[in-house]
Amino acid sequence: MTWQDDAGRDLVRSFGPRMAMFVRGEGAYLWDADGRRYLDFLAGIAVTSLGHAHPVFVEAVASQAATLAHVSNYFATPPQLALAARLKRLAGTGESGRVYFANSGAEANEAAFKLARLHGGVDRPRILALTQSFHGRTMGTLALTGKPALQQPFLPMIPGVEFIDSTANALEAAMDDRVAALIVEPIKGEAGVVDLPEGYLAAAREITQRHGALLIIDEIQTGAGRTGEWFAFQHAGITPDAITVAKGIGGGFPIGALVTFATASELFYPGTHGSTFGGNPLGTAVADAVLAEIERADLLANATERGAQIREAIARIDSPLVSGCRGAGLLVGVGLRHPVAKDVVLAAQARGLIINAPNDDTVRLVPALNIGDVEIDEFATLFADALAAVATQSTDRKDSL
Structure with missing residues (x-):
């Protein structure tokens, strides 16, 4: 039996299948049951303001x-x-x-x-x-x-x-x-x-x-x-x-x-x-x-500064999927030109990045308020890779029709 089997048997189905089994968190990172590390840009849906296991x-x-x-x-x-x-x-x-x-x-x-x-x-x-x-x-x-x-x-x-x-x-x-x-x-x-x-x-x-x-x-x-x-x-x-x-x-x-x-x-x-x-x-x-x-820690100023930094990083990604960003501070919605947001989320998770799709054509980014340069640089690389993978898959699907 796997944890997926346990979850499918014991938990109500209103949430659908769980996407991972996380066992530990520290700062902006999560670790799953297999020991793999993920960069968390969802923060429990805008909940873990200080990241995971913050000393305070x-x-x-x-x-x-x-x-x-x-x-x-x-x-x-x-x-x-x-x-x-x-x-x-x-x-x-x-x-x-x-x-x-x-x-x-x-x-x-x-x-x-x-x-x-x-x-x-x-x-x-x-x-x-x-x-x-x-x-x-x-x-x-x-x-x-x-x-x-x-x-x-x-x-x-x-x-x-x-x-x-x-x-x-x-x-x-x-x-x-x-x-x-x-x-x-x-x-x-x-x-x-x-x-x-x-x-x-x-x-x-x-x-x-x-x-x-x-x-x-x-x-x-x-x-x-x-x-x-x-x-x-x-x-x-x-x-x-x-x-x-x-x-x-x-x-x-x-x-x-x-x-x-x-x-x-x-x-x-x-x-x-x-x-x-x-x-x-x-x-x-x-x-x-x-x-x-x-x-x-003046994290209101950090939210403003880092939010702008994330938007600039996304603007530098050369992707045919991205139409622009919405929101304010560290509540960022990345608009997509096609209804592939869930594919982007899965591609990002496969690369070690946790993000979220509130609907079919938007990716939501809500990292911890104390996010910094290192995490944003890592995010930009992983997100660009995920977008590229989905764009390639979309092209392949069109070519096969």
Whole structure:
């Protein structure tokens, strides 16, 4: 029996066949069960912000686990309060901000859904979201996700959510005083790292504010410094009513949060939401340490610099497949001229490079925020080889027809 047999027999099939069996990680590298090393430019889908087995992460897990791991939300703990204060400061909520802790991005977005309902009540039953958006796979967050194919097996959805195009005109046309909230991703990661139109967030802030609707920004993939700011909304110079965060804030430890601003911070009251494990001292201590290290090492600047470096390296690759890059900082979508992204991912893995295809014509690159010159040079070589191999295969297939 192989590990593939074990996985096929024992794990649910919703993820499909596992692509490798990893047993160890260090920095930007992973090792599989056969001892082969891989350069990791996926980082657990924008999760391992500091890379694998970073000393700060390891120390935070070990020291807090040896001190206090869980007490429930009937009680407060120092790590919980410290992380809440840090998130408020980094997001710029001011004193009026509040933080709800969850265990994942989907749970953070579930809390955001409830926040919208509390704000809207019976008079504002409408919630707006964008087509091709992705906010999670729970029944609540799936209702917010603008991908009909994902919703189809689970219909009917929770009512009240409407999907609009990602333009200010579409928002203006859809908006009225019965809308409770608009929820948006600043960059649509699962749609292929698709940027919102220039000026969209500023327009969305003005339109929602004018109609008394909440603006909720899903920063789960874009937060924790990935785009070169702590949160992507900060590039637009606006103040939302709430943001959701997860993934990179924990550096590999499962944690999510809803961060509220101003009057939205007063909407939850005792009994309206909760989580047994949300905000436990182990998770919050690790996330606080990860964010502190991102801040100490100035990894926001590194994300900006290295993201530009990666884009320049890709531009130098002479490949007929590449059409250009999207995204910001170290959230990079490489557009392809043909629907061969999954072939590129497999070719890259065969050469020791881990990347990802969110759709058929996009390759996603989300390496650790502390990535450096050596890793980027290695990436450029491996990625160019993978692109060349797929381009050759595509030519051979055409010639055989």
